[in-house]
Amino acid sequence: MGLGDEKYVLLTTYKRSGDAVATPVWCVGLDDGTIGFWTSSGSGKAKRLAHTAKVVVQPSDARGRVKDGTSPVDGTAVVVAADDPRYAEIQKKVKAKYGFMTKITKFLGTVMGTLKRKRIPYGDRAVVITVG
Secondary structure (H helix, E strand, O other), X not given: OOHHHOOEEEEEEEOOOOOEEEEEEEOEEOXXXXXXXXXXXXXXXXXXXXXXXXXXXEEEOOOOOEOOOOOOEEEEXXXXXXXXXXXXXXXXXXXXXXXXXXXXXHHHHHXXXXXXXXXXXXXXXXXXXXXX
């Protein structure tokens, strides 16, 4: 089973200071052996990836607890915008894999953004990760 088959992976990105920040994300396998997920252009992940492409991924649960018997894998990430064909592929595969949950997370993001008066776009970027 490859990383793209996992329900969640723990994605570790890096701040400018070099400090690691780990976040569980949904992911899908792409046709060229890479993995991908979508995120918001306003998310911390996207901001950190804007200055460093270095990432580490490892299978996890929804809370970011890594799966027993798995090892972290180094990778390189590229953020792609909605006009990139890879964005459409990732969006289609995420919706197929996670189904109704995508609608729930979008709704919850909208509600929380309204309550906090800080709305960020939902899933307007995709990330492609090459591992190994």
